[in-house]
Amino acid sequence: MSKVKVAAFAVSLDGFGAGPNQSLENPLGVRGPELHKWFFKTKVFQKMHGDGVGVEGVDNTFGERSFENIGAWIMGRNMFGPIRGPWINDEWRGWWGGNPPYHTSVFVLTHHKREPLVMEGGTTFYFITDGIESALKKAKEAAKGKDVRIGGGVQTIREYLKAGLIDELHLVHSPVLLGSGENLFSGIDMPKLGYTVSEKVVSEDATHIVLCKA
Amino acid sequence: MSKVKVAAFAVSLDGFGAGPNQSLENPLGVRGPELHKWFFKTKVFQKMHGDGVGVEGVDNTFGERSFENIGAWIMGRNMFGPIRGPWINDEWRGWWGGNPPYHTSVFVLTHHKREPLVMEGGTTFYFITDGIESALKKAKEAAKGKDVRIGGGVQTIREYLKAGLIDELHLVHSPVLLGSGENLFSGIDMPKLGYTVSEKVVSEDATHIVLCKA
Numbered sequence: 001m002s003k004v005k006v007a008a009f010a011v012s013l014d015g016f017g018a019g020p021n022q023s024l025e026n027p028l029g030v031r032g033p034e035l036h037k038w039f040f041k042t043k044v045f046q047k048m049h050g051d052g053v054g055v056e057g058v059d060n061t062f063g064e065r066s067f068e069n070i071g072a073w074i075m076g077r078n079m080f081g082p083i084r085g086p087w088i089n090d091e092w093r094g095w096w097g098g099n100p101p102y103h104t105s106v107f108v109l110t111h112h113k114r115e116p117l118v119m120e121g122g123t124t125f126y127f128i129t130d131g132i133e134s135a136l137k138k139a140k141e142a143a144k145g146k147d148v149r150i151g152g153g154v155q156t157i158r159e160y161l162k163a164g165l166i167d168e169l170h171l172v173h174s175p176v177l178l179g180s181g182e183n184l185f186s187g188i189d190m191p192k193l194g195y196t197v198s199e200k201v202v203s204e205d206a207t208h209i210v211l212c213k214a
Numbered sequence: 215m216s217k218v219k220v221a222a223f224a225v226s227l228d229g230f231g232a233g234p235n236q237s238l239e240n241p242l243g244v245r246g247p248e249l250h251k252w253f254f255k256t257k258v259f260q261k262m263h264g265d266g267v268g269v270e271g272v273d274n275t276f277g278e279r280s281f282e283n284i285g286a287w288i289m290g291r292n293m294f295g296p297i298r299g300p301w302i303n304d305e306w307r308g309w310w311g312g313n314p315p316y317h318t319s320v321f322v323l324t325h326h327k328r329e330p331l332v333m334e335g336g337t338t339f340y341f342i343t344d345g346i347e348s349a350l351k352k353a354k355e356a357a358k359g360k361d362v363r364i365g366g367g368v369q370t371i372r373e374y375l376k377a378g379l380i381d382e383l384h385l386v387h388s389p390v391l392l393g394s395g396e397n398l399f400s401g402i403d404m405p406k407l408g409y410t411v412s413e414k415v416v417s418e419d420a421t422h423i424v425l426c427k428a
Contacts, residue, residue: 013387013411013423014399015229031405173227173387175414175423179403185228186400189393191245197227200389202416209227209389 003147004136006157006169007066009184010035010206013173016181017154024082027095034176038206039063048101058203066170071143073106074135076156080125086112093117094125105142107135109156132159154182161188166213169195173207217361218350219382220371221280223398224249224420226388230395231368238296241309248390252420253277262315272417280384285357287320288349290370294322294339301328308339319356321349323370346373368396375402380427383409387421 011017012035019029026032039045044063046054054060081092094100099120106125114127128135139148150160160166171184190211199210225231226249233243240246253259258277260268268274295306308314313334320339328341342349353362364374374380385398404425413424 013385013425014402014404015397171227173421175411175421177404177409177411177425179405183229183400186397188228190228190391191393195391197389197391202421207387207389207416207421211227211391 002140002143002145003167004150004165005147005167006150008039008063008170008172009152010172010174011184012176012178014177014179015183015185016178017152017184018181019178020181022078022082029181031178035174038172038174038203058201058208059205062170062208069146070104070149071146072104072139072148073102073151074139074148075106075108075151076153077108077110079151079153080108087114107139109135132163136165154184157184158188161193164193169211171209171211173209216354216357216359217381218364218379219361220364220380221384222253222277222386223366223384224386224388225398226390226392228391228393229397229399230392231366231398232395233392234395236292236296243395245392249388252386252388252417272415272422273420276384276422283360284318284363285360286318286353286362287316287365288353288362289320289322289365290367291322291324293365293367300326307331321353323349346377350379368398371398372402375407378407383425385423385425387423
């Protein structure tokens with residue numbers, strides 16, 4: 001059955017899923033990249049964004065899994081870009097260059113209307129202004145029976161969690177202190193929402209945890 | 215040099231250092247024991263509280279280390295017992311029976327005066343009503359050059375952290391969701407306080423993290 005999932009989402013020791021003060025210079029927030037050390041070195045990441053030479057092993061396996069059977073993506077507007085408020089023009093086309101690593105429809109949650117943006121490689125960004133449930137409905141249709149991946153950021157995941165709409169979360173606990181930023185679980189009672197730990201695998205750089213609804 | 219340290223302190227995936235609703239039946243809060251799965255099986259724990267037969271390995275090594283060179287303990291009143299408000303009588307003598315596992319002076323933070331309580335095996339509980347700095351001063355004197363261990367619970371550790379008085383924390387991240395309880399780091403900016411990750415070792419049941427002041 002088709003799932004709604006979060007995957008390869010890194011969390012710091014102090015519970016943050018991104019660093020503070022995201023900007024054009026710091027797409028992942030200040031010190032955010034330290035969260036993703038486990039991923040940058042992998043074969044799957046290096047194939048997408050690097051020189052193609054990366055390492056295999058636990059982190060790579062989880063990295064690869066995070067892209068498998070994904071039929072559509074949903075992301076918050078801040079994951080798409082650093083611009084806040086109305087779109088000034090159509091110049092901003094995401095962080096990822098002309099050929100983003102999604103290769104599916106991507107539904108971007110925003111309060112500000114914008115025309116769909118067709119990229120190379122099969123990625124089209126759709127800007128959704130009528131809420132998370134509408135975005136999920138459209139994503140499920142676009143996914144045609146495959147899974148829908150909620151990319152992030154923290155606020156988007158929190159909204160879907162609180163609405164009870166996520167089937168599975170793969171979190172990657174990185175041994176990093178960020179100090180401030182957006183806390184993933186603050187005020188959210190995961191066991192009450194039905195989640196339990198279904199998998200735990202450790203690597204040199206991270207602890208992989210999969211949470212599923214019972 | 216003598217250190218003030220937290221050791222073998224378990225934290226859940228959602229950031230809690232104890233379960234909710236501590237009581238006589240649930241000294242560690244509801245589902246709190248799941249946090250300590252890594253420890254219960256170890257040789258060091260089984261020697262103290264069990265049949266003496268436990269396993270060695272990473273968790274046991276860290277468990278043993280947590281008791282080494284400790285000259286005095288500090289704990290919050292809720293770690294000492296389930297009673298709230300004034301002491302009704304002197305009947306409550308801690309959770310640990312006649313011979314508690316401390317074997318040093320233990321300074322218990324409370325708002326309510328009580329006479330020192332001498333136990334078997336070298337443990338004496340002193341009840342400190344004039345604040346955390348006074349307790350630390352007394353503990354350092356009692357420790358005679360050895361380390362002072364802040365046992366817990368969460369609120370006690372948070373107070374010492376915020377006051378900048380802890381040199382080292384050994385946290386044990388357990389793959390458990392507690393949902394609610396006391397959050398260890400909420401609102402505390404650890405990098406700003408000078409802490410960095412100095413050690414990370416994984417085991418089957420936990421990820422051991424040591425945080426030190428730079």
